[in-house]
Amino acid sequence: MTQTETTASPGTVLFVDDEPNILSSLKRLFRPTGFRVLTAPSGQDGLNLLDTETVDVVVSDMRMPQMDGAAFLKAVRERHPQIERILLTGFADMESTVSAVNDGGISRYLNKPWKDHEILTTVKDAVNRGRLQAEVTRLHALTADQNAKLKNMNTELEARVLARTRDLQTAIGKIKEANESLKQNFLTTVRVFSDLVEMRSGHMAGHSRRVAQHARQLAKASGLDDAATQNIMLAGLLHDIGKIGLPDDLLGKPYNTFKPEERSLYIRHAERGEAALTAVSQLKAVCKLVRHHHEMWDGTGFPDKLTGLAIPLGAQILAIANDYDGLMQGHLTARPLPAREALVYISQNAGKRYNPELANTFVRMVSEASGRPADGISLRPGMLKQGMRLVQDLLHPDGYLLLPKGHVCDEDTIIQLRRLETSSSRNITVQVEDSPRGAST
Incomplete structure (x- = not known):
């Protein structure tokens, strides 16, 4: 299948089940989606079909005679590791499901009877994930080829080659980082998105990372669990993503110097940030924090003018971390404040802009940390x-x-x-x- 064909078509999915009525139901369900649907009544028939067909996703039943779903998906993994693998299983099959996860390397499993919207979404996500991995591999091959050509350039162009090589090495590093994040670390991908926002303006450099770090520390100091702390840190990295569309001159101005029309444009960035992240299912909880990180305890914030405990706890934490760094960087006031004055500002606005308990915890935490030596x-x-x-x-x-x-x-x-x-x-x-x-x- 060519790259053009892959892009134009929704993809090919193979369903393997020994029950003809199940295969018929799945074919009817996927017919309107545009997917090319293949079926096989057994694991061996499925493997034979994969030897002659290009398939993006395999969906297999667990309980089948001769070769069960776990054994079939293990064989698919060994012969065609690029194919995404999904298991259909009943509640009584959990021991076999564990085997399929460990040996077959499945990306998802769905319970029978399935929910139509869930299996449709799962298959679409699997196709997109597989193609993204293929694209990263293609980019690696492309950059490797470009590097080989650069090494063979005429010596008279050495200065230009060195400059181009530096640029390519930077690009290769980012591609490697993105590829590694797809395999191991979703957080690294989020950090790249955060960096893209900050590269718009030197005024913003490092801001999101510092906000994320302070927010993570405050969440831990407040006793939040690991999952909530992780979401707060991710929201800290991405809280300014809605600023991508703002004019460059606006990014470098302190908030208290905005004209009315500039303020009206600026306050929409929280909603735009939420909208930009909504399509990423893993960031559902993060979206809510991004939307509300400018809400204030007394209800004078934006975009929804929430008050007190109606503001999500993670957004309350982000508001403190964001303002603390913003005060020191000159994002809020015309004069950047030293850390000591920024902490005084946080204390004075406890119960107004900020949750008073969180504000006091933050001031105490930062004050204590300032007296400790750096690690390493x-x-x-x-x-x-x-x-x-x-x-x-x-x-x-x-x-x-x-x-x-x-x-x-x-x-x-x-x-x-x-x-x-x-x-x-x-x-x-x-x-x-x-x-x-x-x-x-």
């Missing part, structure tokens, strides 16, 4: 060794993420950081573990 040791790229692990995120001098906390330095990392320090003519400091295990000399 700070090293320049030239002093790094392979195996050293970062104890905090490393940001580019322009504010966006270079390497995440926990990254283990290898030879390529160290070379790239040395080149960046030389090309940018700015010192780079990396915070690493004081006594790293496995660091090579």
Whole structure:
């Protein structure tokens, strides 16, 4: 199947079930969607069909004679790992379902009897996920090919080749980071989105990351569970995504200097941020926090003028973290405030702008943290060794993420950081573990 065909068609799905009436029902259900539907009455027939057909998603029943769903999906994984795998199972099949998850590497399982809208959405999501992975692989191949061509360029173009190589290496790094996030770390993807917002303006550089960090710390200090804390941190990273469409000159102005028409335009960014994230199912809870992070305790905030406990708890936390960093960066007032004055502002507005209990907890937390030494040791790229692990995120001098906390330095990392320090003519400091295990000399 060509790339054009893949893009134009909704995709091909194979249903495997030993009950003809089930296969007929599924074919009727998917007929209006435009999907190309294939069916097989057994696992072996399904495997034979996959040898001759291009399929995006396989949906298999668990209970089938000769070869059950777990064994079939395990074989699909071994022979065609690129195909997304979904299991249909009954409530009594949980032991077999665990086997299918472990051995068959399924992405979802659905209970019988299924809900039509649920199976339709699940199959569509699986097709999109598989194609996204294929596109990342294609981009890797494309960049590798471009690098090979660049190495063969005429020596007279060496200066231009070096400049192009730097650009390509940056692009390759982002592609690798995106690919890794698809496999392991959804959070990294969110951070990339956050960085894209901040790259609009140097005035915003690092703001979302600091807000996310302060919000995460306040959530933990307030006793919230890991899931709620994670959503609050994600919302902190994405709270300004609605500002992407704002004019550049507006992004650099303090809020209290806005003209009425500028303020009217600005206050819509929270709703726009929510709308931009609504399509991502994993961010459903985050959307709500993004919408309400400018609500105030006394009801004078926006967009819905919620008051007190009607404001989602995560949004109450974000409001404090966002304003604290905004005060120090000059986002709210014409004069950036030092940390001490920003904390005084938070205290004075407890019960007005902020939940008083959260505000007091935040002021105490930040004040105590300011007296603690930083973790790890700070090293320049030239002093790094392979195996050293970062104890905090490393940001580019322009504010966006270079390497995440926990990254283990290898030879390529160290070379790239040395080149960046030389090309940018700015010192780079990396915070690493004081006594790293496995660091090579």
